[in-house]
Amino acid sequence: MALDALNTIDTETPALTLADKALQAIQTSIIKGELAPGSKINEQMLAQRYGISRGPTREALLTLERRRLIVRIPHVGARVAQLSIDELGDLYRLRSVLEGMACELAAKHISPTALMQLQRLMDSQEESLAKGDTYFQQDGDVDFHYRIIRASGSKHLQETLIGNLYHLLRMYRYQCTSETRPTKAIAEHRRIVEAIAAGDGELASLLMRRHIEQGRINTEKRLKALQAE
Amino acid sequence: MALDALNTIDTETPALTLADKALQAIQTSIIKGELAPGSKINEQMLAQRYGISRGPTREALLTLERRRLIVRIPHVGARVAQLSIDELGDLYRLRSVLEGMACELAAKHISPTALMQLQRLMDSQEESLAKGDTYFQQDGDVDFHYRIIRASGSKHLQETLIGNLYHLLRMYRYQCTSETRPTKAIAEHRRIVEAIAAGDGELASLLMRRHIEQGRINTEKRLKALQAE
DNA sequence: TACCGACAGATTGTTGACAATCCAAACCAT
DNA sequence: ATGGTTTGGATTGTCAACAATCTGTCGGTA
Numbered sequence: 001m002a003l004d005a006l007n008t009i010d011t012e013t014p015a016l017t018l019a020d021k022a023l024q025a026i027q028t029s030i031i032k033g034e035l036a037p038g039s040k041i042n043e044q045m046l047a048q049r050y051g052i053s054r055g056p057t058r059e060a061l062l063t064l065e066r067r068r069l070i071v072r073i074p075h076v077g078a079r080v081a082q083l084s085i086d087e088l089g090d091l092y093r094l095r096s097v098l099e100g101m102a103c104e105l106a107a108k109h110i111s112p113t114a115l116m117q118l119q120r121l122m123d124s125q126e127e128s129l130a131k132g133d134t135y136f137q138q139d140g141d142v143d144f145h146y147r148i149i150r151a152s153g154s155k156h157l158q159e160t161l162i163g164n165l166y167h168l169l170r171m172y173r174y175q176c177t178s179e180t181r182p183t184k185a186i187a188e189h190r191r192i193v194e195a196i197a198a199g200d201g202e203l204a205s206l207l208m209r210r211h212i213e214q215g216r217i218n219t220e221k222r223l224k225a226l227q228a229e
Numbered sequence: 230m231a232l233d234a235l236n237t238i239d240t241e242t243p244a245l246t247l248a249d250k251a252l253q254a255i256q257t258s259i260i261k262g263e264l265a266p267g268s269k270i271n272e273q274m275l276a277q278r279y280g281i282s283r284g285p286t287r288e289a290l291l292t293l294e295r296r297r298l299i300v301r302i303p304h305v306g307a308r309v310a311q312l313s314i315d316e317l318g319d320l321y322r323l324r325s326v327l328e329g330m331a332c333e334l335a336a337k338h339i340s341p342t343a344l345m346q347l348q349r350l351m352d353s354q355e356e357s358l359a360k361g362d363t364y365f366q367q368d369g370d371v372d373f374h375y376r377i378i379r380a381s382g383s384k385h386l387q388e389t390l391i392g393n394l395y396h397l398l399r400m401y402r403y404q405c406t407s408e409t410r411p412t413k414a415i416a417e418h419r420r421i422v423e424a425i426a427a428g429d430g431e432l433a434s435l436l437m438r439r440h441i442e443q444g445r446i447n448t449e450k451r452l453k454a455l456q457a458e
Numbered sequence: 459t460a461c462c463g464a465c466a467g468a469t470t471g472t473t474g475a476c477a478a479t480c481c482a483a484a485c486c487a488t
Numbered sequence: 489a490t491g492g493t494t495t496g497g498a499t500t501g502t503c504a505a506c507a508a509t510c511t512g513t514c515g516g517t518a
Contacts, residue, residue, distance in 0.1 A: 017303050017501065043470070053503045054470090055284075059291060066295045068388075074246055075470060075509050087384065094330075094385045101326050155316065156323045159297075160389055246471065272500070282473045283500090304479050304500060 019056035022046075023063050030069050030080055031171045041070060041078040067167040081168070085223055088172055092216040095169065098161050099145065099212060100205035103192065105152035107201030114151050115197055121147065122190050129182050137182050138173070142166075144189050148196070148208075173215075176222040185211070248285035251275070252292050259298050259309055260400045270299060270307040296396040310397065314452055317401055321445040324398065327390050328374065328441060329434035332421065334381035336430030343380050344426055350376065351419050358411050366411050367402070371395075373418050377425070377437075402444075405451035414440070 026046065029035045047057040061078055064070045072078040110118075125140050149161050188211045195204035255275065258264045276286040290307055293299045301307040339347075354369050378390050417440045424433035 019501085020303075044468095055502055055504095058288070058470090062288060062291050063295075066292075068385075074249075076511090077469065090383050090385050094383065094389065097326060097330050101323075154319050154323065156297075156319050156394070160323065160393065164389065164393065165385070248471085271498095273498095284472055284474095287500090305481090306499070 017056065018052050019059035019063075022050055022052060022056050023060035025050060026060055027064060027067070027069060027167065030064070031167070031174050033175050035080050037080050037175075038082050039080050041080065043078075067164060069167055069171060081171070083172060083175065083223060085220060085227075088216065088220055088223060091165065091169060091172070092212060092219075095161070095165055096209045096212045096216075098157060098165070099149065100209045102149045102152040102154070102157055102161070103196065103204035103208045104201035105154055105157070106148050107196045107199050107204050109153040110151040110196060114147070115193075118144075118147050118151070118193050119197075122186070122193055125186055125189075129186060138177075141185060141189075142170070148192070151196075172219055172223070176219045176226060181214075181218065184214075188214070246285065247281045248288035248292075251279055251281060251285050252289035254279060255289055256293060256296075256298060256396065259293070260396070260403050262404050264309050266309050266404075267311050268309050270309065272306075296393060298396055298400060310400070312401060312404065312452060314449060314456075317445065317449055317452060320394065320398060320401070321441060321448075324390070324394055325438045325441045325445075327386060327394070328378065329438045331378045331381040331383070331386055331390070332425065332433035332437045333430035334383055334386070335377050336425045336428050336433050338382040339380040339425060343376070344422075347373075347376050347380070347422050348426075351415070351422055354415055354418075358415060367406075370414060370418075371399070377421070380425075401448055401452070405448045405455060410443075410447065413443075417443070 026035070035041070041061065043054050043057050043061065047054045050057070061070060061072065065072045065078070069081055070078045071081055121140070121144060125144075128140075129137075146162060149158055152158070188207065192204050192207045192211065195201075195207060255264070264270065270290065272283050272286050272290065276283045279286070290299060290301065294301045294307070298310055299307045300310055350369070350372060354373075357369075358366075375391060378387055381387070417436065421433050421436045421440065424430075424436060
């Protein structure tokens with residue numbers, strides 16, 4: 001039932017278009033690996049599965065192409081993106097630079113309220129970690145990064161990271177990480193926030209780049225193990 | 230050459246769809262300002278103008294939305310993007326960081342042939358400049374930057390810059406620069422290439438960021454004058 | 459057997475019509 | 489006159505059928 005809800009289009013809220021809803025549904029399937037990397041995507045089949053026509057389905061696929069979750073070839077079709085270690089490195093290298101930049105900007109521009117919210121997020125995460133609750137760890141990490149990126153105040157940086165890069169990143173992370181490293185990661189988050197609060201963008205950027213590099217190593221290890229089979 | 234053609238399979242055939250052609254046509258109109266910034270875009274009218282149906286037209290508009298050349302609102306429609314000084318600054322700040330990164334990578338990874346081609350491009354541009362031929366100046370500059378970005382060897386960096394950011398950038402540049410500053414710009418290009426050739430990514434990056442900052446100042450000046458009317 | 463080309467099935471690209479939604483002008487009530 | 493409501497026209501979202509293209513199979517030929 002709950003699983004069904006994830007794969008079913010809600011036809012009762014006409015605020016969103018069918019294309020948007022299809023996009024959400026298909027993207028979730030891809031990120032979770034229900035649509036396996038490299039597998040072929042059939043427009044008609046997808047449309048049928050969600051009970052809509054091919055028009056909105058095609059629109060969703062175009063958006064997924066721009067997010068690099070699928071690869072489309074004209075007159076041939078679309079496939080779910082393949083995960084590779086090379087691309088992972090490429091992706092993280094770019095992410096590292098961009099989020100470093102976000103930190104520097106955030107250290108300059110962050111608003112008092114946004115900073116406070118960020119600190120409260122740290123508190124609540126440390127608290128739930130102490131309780132042994134790791135369920136929201138992954139989401140919490142994403143939330144942390146999102147907030148800093150938004151605090152940068154740069155529309156294009158935001159769009160590039162959240163609107164483009166992060167979707168593919170989430171796919172790698174979802175499929176390649178099982179247990180996270182919550183204690184260390186949250187401590188690193190805390191230090192980054194402290195640097196931002198102190199207005200030290202250079203330090204915040206450095207810490208963030210290191211933090212992300214740790215994440216890359218972690219994910220790469222998993223991906224290697226995954227591809228070894 | 231002929232032998233090459235005989236033994237090569239045309240895997241790189243454009244295979245242009247109507248959507249692709251419409252995209253090219255509409256994008257050119259927007260960048261040139263024939264479709265004025267802020268003006269409304271009518272799907273049916275566009276489709277009629279190019280003698281195609283609304284389907285491919287919509288696909289083209291979706292792509293233009295991802296390239297930030299238009300703004301789309303569900304059930305309302307699309308408008309050509311507005312140019313603003315704030316966004317120009319935002320855009321160039323991001324571009325600066327990314328192309329700086331491209332320089333560092335290029336200094337490490339560039340292939341001998343790519344380097345040679347780059348140097349030949351410099352030669353031919355200096356030559357045509359000496360002749361007083363400024364017609365291809367704009368294209369030449371774009372070409373220079375593209376080559377360095379490609380030489381970085383980073384797929385995602387390439388996609389982010391060329392696939393996303395540069396389209397909007399070209400719109401600003403096309404509409405906001407009349408006479409360029411060819412002599413200085415080409416000299417700056419030359420120095421950047423020299424730094425890359427010497428494997429000094431740090432220097433190349435610094436020079437590139439300065440070079441881009443000059444471009445920003447130039448474009449901003451024009452944009453201000455344009456908006457003063 | 460290996461290679462080349464025609465054929466059939468399936469898939470994508472495109473179209474025109476229909477439904478849902480928004481915008482603006484006209485209308486009514488106060 | 490002004491504010492809110494209604495209604496008509498225009499525009500976007502969606503659909504199902506048609507056309508163009510590709511993939512893989514089959515048969516023929518060296």
